[in-house]
Amino acid sequence: MDCLFCKIIAGDIPSTKVYEDDLCLAFRDINPQAPTHILVIPKAHISGCNGVTEENSGVVAHIFAVIPGIANAEGLTGGYRVVSNCGPDAGQTVPHLHFHILGGRQLNLDMA
Numbered sequence: 295m296d297c298l299f300c301k302i303i304a305g306d307i308p309s310t311k312v313y314e315d316d317l318c319l320a321f322r323d324i325n326p327q328a329p330t331h332i333l334v335i336p337k338a339h340i341s342g343c344n345g346v347t348e349e350n351s352g353v354v355a356h357i358f359a360v361i362p363g364i365a366n367a368e369g370l371t372g373g374y375r376v377v378s379n380c381g382p383d384a385g386q387t388v389p390h391l392h393f394h395i396l397g398g399r400q401l402n403l404d405m406a
């Protein structure tokens with residue numbers, strides 16, 4: 295499948311991994327928007343939030359269960375933001391479900 299993040303999972307495109315298990319991979323965003331900017335993705339291809347179903351949503355719960363440990367390892371004691379962009383209006387550029395972890399500075403409160 296011609297999917298950038300599937301290629302990262304396969305190791306065909308390099309990434310800076312910060313966490314990996316059987317279900318998900320976390321790596322540093324190539325264009326960081328904050329001192330810490332990590333992407334967490336399921337290893338199984340899901341197109342985005344719109345691709346989440348009752349059948350595959352377990353991996354979403356799993357990702358949210360590993361995020362606190364990633365944030366702790368990054369030293370994000372002041373907090374952090376988790377974001378998933380879905381579709382063009384939200385600016386989704388990679389059609390493989392991903393959760394941005396942003397932190398390390400006071401984040402803009404404007405969610406738009």
Ligand code: AMP
Pocket residue numbers: 298307309322323324325326333378379385386387388389
């Ligand atoms: P989104 O715009 O929400 O779809 O997020 C996609 C993110 O993937 C952006 O923040 C990009 O900077 C990031 N990105 C694109 N290519 C790579 C790559 N090869 N390695 C790491 N992050 C990437």
Ligand code: ZN
Pocket residue numbers: 297298299300301338339340389390
């Ligand atoms: Zn994919």
